[in-house]
Amino acid sequence: MPSSPSQPIAITYGDPAGVGPDLVLSLLDTFSDAPMVIIGDRQVLSERAQQLGLTVALSDWQPGDLLPVGSLPVWHTPAGAPVIAGQPDPATAAGTVTMLTRAAQGCLKGTFSAMVTAPVAKNVICDGADPAFTGHTEFLAEQAGVNQVVMMLTASPGGQPLRVALATTHLPLSQVPAAITPDSLMRTLTILRDDLISKYRITEPRIMVLGLNPHAGEEGHLGREELDVIIPTLKHLRAKGMQLTGPLPADTAFQPHLLEQHDAVLAMYHDQGLPVLKYAGFGEAINITLGLPFIRTSVDHGTAFDLAGNGTASAGSLIAATRLALTLATPQHNA
Ligand SMILES: NC(=O)c1ccc[n+]([C@@H]2O[C@H](COP(=O)([O-])OP(=O)(O)OC[C@H]3O[C@@H](n4cnc5c(N)ncnc54)[C@H](O)[C@@H]3O)[C@@H](O)[C@H]2O)c1
Numbered sequence: 001m002p003s004s005p006s007q008p009i010a011i012t013y014g015d016p017a018g019v020g021p022d023l024v025l026s027l028l029d030t031f032s033d034a035p036m037v038i039i040g041d042r043q044v045l046s047e048r049a050q051q052l053g054l055t056v057a058l059s060d061w062q063p064g065d066l067l068p069v070g071s072l073p074v075w076h077t078p079a080g081a082p083v084i085a086g087q088p089d090p091a092t093a094a095g096t097v098t099m100l101t102r103a104a105q106g107c108l109k110g111t112f113s114a115m116v117t118a119p120v121a122k123n124v125i126c127d128g129a130d131p132a133f134t135g136h137t138e139f140l141a142e143q144a145g146v147n148q149v150v151m152m153l154t155a156s157p158g159g160q161p162l163r164v165a166l167a168t169t170h171l172p173l174s175q176v177p178a179a180i181t182p183d184s185l186m187r188t189l190t191i192l193r194d195d196l197i198s199k200y201r202i203t204e205p206r207i208m209v210l211g212l213n214p215h216a217g218e219e220g221h222l223g224r225e226e227l228d229v230i231i232p233t234l235k236h237l238r239a240k241g242m243q244l245t246g247p248l249p250a251d252t253a254f255q256p257h258l259l260e261q262h263d264a265v266l267a268m269y270h271d272q273g274l275p276v277l278k279y280a281g282f283g284e285a286i287n288i289t290l291g292l293p294f295i296r297t298s299v300d301h302g303t304a305f306d307l308a309g310n311g312t313a314s315a316g317s318l319i320a321a322t323r324l325a326l327t328l329a330t331p332q333h334n335a
């Protein structure tokens with residue numbers, strides 16, 4: 001059985017002024033033999049290595065080239081402007097979008113077996129390249145031509161897996177209720193169930209679904225989304241054989257005995273689920289996009305402009321995301 005992917009995985013360093021370049025430079029320490037290619041500006045990487053006092057051999061790579069031994073292959077993708085660590089610049093946004101496009105298209109064409117992303121600043125991309133950009137998750141769905149994907153973050157506090165998926169991703173809180181429809185919820189739960197089976201080898205996934213409103217709507221006295229949308233959708237999917245609990249009040253759902261009985265939690269919106277996950281596992285957690293026709297994992301943190309170039313950022317989450325991408329991209333894996 002092959003023990004590594006047949007094609008390299010692509011790693012994007014994200015915003016060139018953030019901690020992404022610092023962190024990718026450390027990957028060779030952990031993954032010296034793994035097939036991987038960094039997509040980004042070679043000069044940004046050399047300058048950052050110098051700033052950090054690191055000696056990292058970089059080599060130029062393009063699709064079709066063999067992977068070098070003992071150096072970090074870089075598919076040079078110009079940043080578009082001089083880069084100073086910690087000082088984001090919208091003039092680099094177009095280069096960042098090209099970096100993500102190369103990785104996504106490379107996955108779709110089979111040049112790469114997976115992609116791993118270090119953080120971008122959404123506002124920098126909005127200001128400099130694409131006002132409609134809301135995040136990698138939505139951008140990659142568009143690149144792949146799929147109308148729905150699911151963001152899931154995973155951690156293992158105390159060795160116990162915690163998986164939190166989201167019914168909605170990057171949108172203003174005021175737009176969340178309207179975005180949760182029977183159709184969208186059904187697609188989200190189906191993608192989540194299918195990917196827990198295919199990627200995590202869980203035969204019959206048990207999913208805990210949170211309510212949207214306080215106390216899951218208190219029988220309609222604190223909001224009607226549970227009665228009108230969530231409960232009927234869960235009923236419909238249970239009739240098709242899915243193992244779903246809920247909707248449960250979000251404030252009391254994250255208890256060990258309930259989590260032990262479920263393989264994943266579906267939160268209704270970003271800041272309902274992610275604070276719990278990040279409190280439990282920030283720095284080691286992984287963001288994975290489910291429902292794409294390729295594997296994409298990412299870090300649990302942002303661009304941390306306050307730390308860029310000073311050598312104190314932790315690479316734990318990027319290492320965990322890279323390890324998972326390598327595992328998932330290996331045939332017959334057991335994640
Ligand atoms: N995967 C992604 O692309 C991603 C994820 C989250 C946030 N973001 C973006 O990042 C930008 C900044 O967001 P933010 O300030 O809310 O979050 P942030 O994660 O950048 O920073 C939050 C805090 O965590 C610390 N931190 C972050 N990464 C760290 C690391 N690797 N090691 C040690 N400490 C670390 C920072 O110093 C800061 O104190 C925003 O534009 C946001 O959109 C991107």
Ligand SMILES: N[C@H](C(=O)O)[C@H](O)COP(=O)(O)O
Binds near residue numbers: 135136138287300301
């Ligand atoms: N929602 C993610 C988080 O809080 O960690 C983050 O914004 C990254 O999302 P994308 O992977 O869609 O960029």
